[in-house]
Structures are given as C-alpha cells and as structure tokens.
Amino acid sequence: MADRSRPSRRPRSIRARATGGAALVVFVALVLGAVAFVGVLRTSLVDGVRSTAEQGLDSLTARVEADGTAAVRAEDDDVLAQLQDGDGRVLARAEDSPDRPLAAAEESRYRHDGERWLLVADDVSLPGGGDGVLVVGASLEDADTATRTVTVLVAAAVPVVVALMSLVTWIVVGRALRPVDRMRREVDEVEGTNLHARVDEPGSGDEVDRLAVTMNRMLGRLEASQQAQRQFVSDASHELRSPLATIRQHAEVARAHPEVTDTRELADVVLDEGARLQELVESLLLLTRVDERGRERDRAVDLDDLVFAEASRPRSAMAVPIDVSGVAPARVRGDDRLLGRVVRNLVDNAVRHADHAVVVTLAADGGAAVLTVDDDGRGVPEADRARVFERFVRLDEGRARDAGGSGLGLAIVDAVVRGHGGSVAVSTAPGGGARFTVRLPAEQD
Numbered sequence: 001m002a003d004r005s006r007p008s009r010r011p012r013s014i015r016a017r018a019t020g021g022a023a024l025v026v027f028v029a030l031v032l033g034a035v036a037f038v039g040v041l042r043t044s045l046v047d048g049v050r051s052t053a054e055q056g057l058d059s060l061t062a063r064v065e066a067d068g069t070a071a072v073r074a075e076d077d078d079v080l081a082q083l084q085d086g087d088g089r090v091l092a093r094a095e096d097s098p099d100r101p102l103a104a105a106e107e108s109r110y111r112h113d114g115e116r117w118l119l120v121a122d123d124v125s126l127p128g129g130g131d132g133v134l135v136v137g138a139s140l141e142d143a144d145t146a147t148r149t150v151t152v153l154v155a156a157a158v159p160v161v162v163a164l165m166s167l168v169t170w171i172v173v174g175r176a177l178r179p180v181d182r183m184r185r186e187v188d189e190v191e192g193t194n195l196h197a198r199v200d201e202p203g204s205g206d207e208v209d210r211l212a213v214t215m216n217r218m219l220g221r222l223e224a225s226q227q228a229q230r231q232f233v234s235d236a237s238h239e240l241r242s243p244l245a246t247i248r249q250h251a252e253v254a255r256a257h258p259e260v261t262d263t264r265e266l267a268d269v270v271l272d273e274g275a276r277l278q279e280l281v282e283s284l285l286l287l288t289r290v291d292e293r294g295r296e297r298d299r300a301v302d303l304d305d306l307v308f309a310e311a312s313r314p315r316s317a318m319a320v321p322i323d324v325s326g327v328a329p330a331r332v333r334g335d336d337r338l339l340g341r342v343v344r345n346l347v348d349n350a351v352r353h354a355d356h357a358v359v360v361t362l363a364a365d366g367g368a369a370v371l372t373v374d375d376d377g378r379g380v381p382e383a384d385r386a387r388v389f390e391r392f393v394r395l396d397e398g399r400a401r402d403a404g405g406s407g408l409g410l411a412i413v414d415a416v417v418r419g420h421g422g423s424v425a426v427s428t429a430p431g432g433g434a435r436f437t438v439r440l441p442a443e444q445d
Contacts, residue, residue, distance in 0.1 A: 080137030
C-alpha cells in the first residue's frame with residue numbers, strides 16, 4: 001500500500017528548469033535594458049526639442065528687441081510665442097498661441113491643441129523702454145511619437161527574443177543531457193548479474209564524458225567487489241567444509257565401529273578441527289570488522305610492547321626461537337588490539353615457515369615506525385609477493401594446512417595496516433627466507 005504520509009513530488013526536469021531560469025534572466029535583463037533604452041532615447045529627444053526651443057527664444061528675443069511686438073505676431077504657427085509684461089499680461093502673441101498667459105518659468109510643459117509643448121522663457125528689453133518676458137514653445141509631438149513607436153517595438157521584440165532564446169536553450173540543454181539520460185537508462189539496467197556492463201563514453205572531454213568515465217570506474221569497482229565477495233564466500237565455504245567434514249567422518253566411524261574407536265583420538269580430532277573452525281570464524285569476523293568499521297579505538301600504542309608480548313607468548317615445543325634484540329622503542333597511533341593481531345600474525349607466519357630462527361626488528365625511520373619480521377625458510381617467490389596478502393591464498397597448501405593456517409593471517413595484516421595509514425611488503429630476508437616489512441605513521445609528540 002502506498003505511503004500517504006509523504007507528499008508526492010512532481011518530476012522536475014533539469015531541461016525545463018534550465019530553460020525557465022535562462023528565460024527569466026533574459027526577460028528581466030531585456031526589460032531593464034528596454035526601459036533604460038527608452039528612457040535614454042526620450043531624454044535625448046527632449047534635449048533636442050529644448051535646444052530647438054532655446055534657439056528660437058534667442059532668435060525671437062533679438063527681433064523683439066529690434067522690432068518690438070510685431071516680431072512676435074509674425075511668428076509661424078508651428079511655434080508658440082507670447083510677449084508678456086511684468087504683470088503677466090499678454091502684450092503680443094503668435095497666430096496659433098493661446099490668449100491666456102503661458103507659464104513664464106524658465107522651463108515648463110504645456111498642452112495645446114492635443115499636443116504637448118516644451119516652453120522656455122527669458123527676460124527681454126522692449127524698444128520703447130521697459131522690460132517684458134518672452135515665452136517660446138516647441139512641440140514635443142515628434143519626440144512623443146518616436147518614444148511610443150520605440151516602446152511598442154521593444155515590447156513586441158522582448159517576448160520574441162525570450163521565446164527564441166528559450167527554444168535554443170531547450171534544444172541545447174536537451175542535446176547536452178541526452179547522453180546523461182542514455183547513461184541513466186544503461187545504469188538502470190545494470191543488475192548483480194551483469195555488472196560487467198559499461199556505459200558509452202561520448203569522448204567529448206566535457207563534464208558528461210567525465211561522468212561516464214567515473215560511472216564506468218564505479219561499475220568496475222562494483223564488479224571487482226562482487227567477484228571478490230563471491231570468491232571470498234566460495235573460499236570461506238570450502239575452508240569451513242574441510243574441518244566439518246573431518247569431524248563428521250570421524251564421528252561416523254565412531255558410531256559405526258564403536259568397538260575400534262579410540263575416544264581420546266576422536267576427542268583430539270574434534271578439538272583440533274574445532275580450533276581450526278574457531279580461528280577461521282574469528283579471522284572472518286575480524287576482517288569484516290576491519291572492512292566495515294575500520295579502527296574501533298584510536299590511541300597511542302607502544303609497538304615495541306606488543307612485539308615483546310608476542311615474542312614471549314607460549315608456543316609448541318617445536319617452535320623456533322624468536323630474536324627480538326633489534327627491537328627499539330616506537331610509538332604509533334591506532335587500535336592496540338588490531339595492531340597486536342598484526343604482530344601476532346606476522347610472527348606466527350614466520351614461525352610456521354622458519355627452519356631455525358625468526359628475527360624481529362623495530363625502529364623509527366623519520367616519521368614512520370618500521371617493523372620487520374624475518375625467517376630463514378623457503379621465502380616467497382617474487383611472482384607471488386603481491387597475491388600473498390589476498391584472502392585464502394596459500395603458497396604451500398599442504399604445509400599450511402598441517403600447521404593450522406587458514407590463509408587469512410596476511411590478509412588481516414594488510415587490511416589492518418592499510419586501515420592505519422601504513423603499508424606492508426614482502427621481500428627476501430638476509431637469511432634467505434621471507435622478510436615482511438610494515439611501515440606505520442609514528443605518533444607525533
């Protein structure tokens with residue numbers, strides 16, 4: 001049943017959002033630009049009319065001062081002209097000028113015969129003596145008509161430009177996102193059974209191409225992880241089956257032939273194989289903890305104390321001696337339990353393969369603590385030195401089983417050391433056996 005507690009979301013297309021956002025930005029920019037353009041145009045046209053009116057005022061002022069009021073009455077009908085006395089009474093006017101006095105301010109607006117006029121005024125000296133005010137006006141009709149025409153054209157052009165830009169953006173974004181949608185469909189078809197599939201890389205070198213490359217790398221890691229998991233499960237099943245089969249075989253023989261069964265021998269087999277099972281399960285759990293959670297604790301650890309404790313741990317009477325005379329103080333930061341397991345696994349591995357002696361050294365090298373464990377056994381062939389840290393890898397199958405090895409010891413070492421920011425490598429020891437070298441970041445005082 002559908003969950004009604006969560007509101008349904010309508011699908012939002014990046015293509016639509018990009019087109020809408022671009023259209024909005026362009027529309028606002030065009031509107032602001034159009035308003036500014038019309039304003040500048042209007043100001044420029046009005047300045048031209050003002051200049052014309054002022055020129056007419058200067059010319060008429062000169063004629064009035066020379067010819068008197070007759071110069072005003074002789075003006076054409078395409079201008080407004082009035083001569084007023086000091087009290088504002090009209091002394092003379094042009095033929096098309098109104099009878100009532102015009103505004104005698106330095107500059108003003110006036111509507112006459114359905115047109116707007118720009119009026120300018122200035123003092124004038126009359127020929128017969130006295131002063132007056134001459135008012136001259138120029139029509140703003142041409143400026144208003146030009147402004148209206150430009151406004152209409154801009155108002156019609158803005159939606160057209162926005163529509164064209166939106167169409168271009170829709171097409172361009174759609175083509176840019178087409179590989180992304182194809183990759184989405186291809187990745188959506190990837191399941192656990194076909195992790196080998198890869199998405200097509202456009203090869204364009206842009207962000208979409210880099211996304212495809214990154215997704216293919218991710219799919220490659222998932223495929224490798226799945227293969228490793230399957231191999232791990234297969235190997236673990238095999239390892240668990242072997243001791244269980246041994247226990248079951250001896251138990252079936254004991255039940256079928258109780259008269260010839262040695263109870264002590266049966267108990268020894270069960271205990272030995274049970275110990276192998278316990279060690280294997282504990283190793284698997286430890287690897288899982290390292291893989292999933294990393295270090296559980298983070299504190300200063302005296303690595304030399306762990307080495308001395310491991311060297312003094314009781315072993316079987318057939319174990320070879322462990323030389324720790326080359327161990328110097330070294331402190332690292334990490335999980336003491338996991339680091340102790342690293343030392344134990346390396347020493348156990350060396351003891352298992354050594355002929356006569358194991359040598360452990362520890363020293364500080366710059367900003368790192370370097371732990372080496374040498375044995376004088378058969379060593380590790382150079383071709384196998386990379387895979388020796390893989391899980392369930394045994395280079396000497398028969399001897400490892402006899403010695404109780406699970407094939408997980410060195411894998412645990414590698415996982416823990418890498419989890420602590422260090423590295424582990426295998427090389428040839430001075431005695432001809434194997435040398436395992438662990439480098440860990442030293443604790444800073």
